[in-house]
Amino acid sequence: MEINEKKRLSEYGFSFKKAYGQNFLTDENLLTRIVEKAGVDKNVSVLEIGCGAGALTKILCKKAGFVLGYEIDTRLKPVLKDALSSFDNYEIVYKDVLKEDMKKIEKELGGDYILVANLPYYITTDIVMAFLENASMVTGMVIMVQEEVAKRFSAKPSSSDYGAITVAINLRGEAEIIERVPREKFTPSPNVDSAVVKITVDKNKNADVDKTAVRNVVRTGFNNRRKMFINNLMKDYKLDRNTAENVLIKAGVPLTARGETFSAEQYITLSEILKDYEK
């Protein structure tokens, strides 16, 4: 079923703000599928980032135990209040989610939760990185992102879409594209197609790994991704060729390999060997 958001919003004198990435979803079946794929039920708490006019929030409130929403645009207050008038299992915070303290978000959610969102595209990567690196109770993310970004999230080593963000995801879980979504499904339509991605997050995976050390090696691996890793390594860690070769031999990776071919596990191994060398 198609939701006529434009008409509903015009009754509030609302105009879309491009700078906030306001492309609202209008296909109720698609929204329902997103919530189903996220595995939301009454035992689950959900964090939604960017509630917009509440199309997704409403379905989440119906299915979830509790919904915590963030919305930067206070003009949407009356719109959301009306859309959610029949529910009492939610709280909306009108604030830039990136300026919020992660501990505060997680305290409000009170335990494990799933992030479900049609994300504002200008900060998709920042949000995903923040939750991968700083959240301790998120168990999954089912998010709408630009299709090109979705491909990067779920890419395999050695492919052109594989990058630092893919490694960051694989350090804590894995991503899969669930569904492609054509641009016409949004009001107003963005210039690109989108996709729904599911990222499963395993809280215990690599919990004891030094994340800063891994991040540093990953940066070295993808800085000049077309170059052999050994050259980037020598430059960034100020190593002579002999030492750099020994690091790679110890890590069990070919001396001629490029950083874009390494799995998350290989980056962890490299970071452990490199902990004695300063970047």
Ligand code: SAM
């Ligand atoms: N959930 C709605 C839907 O699916 O139709 C709206 C999604 S729209 C793509 C993204 C929403 O995120 C907008 O309502 C926008 O105002 C909000 N937003 C943008 N930047 C934000 C931020 N930094 N923190 C919280 N919300 C933000």
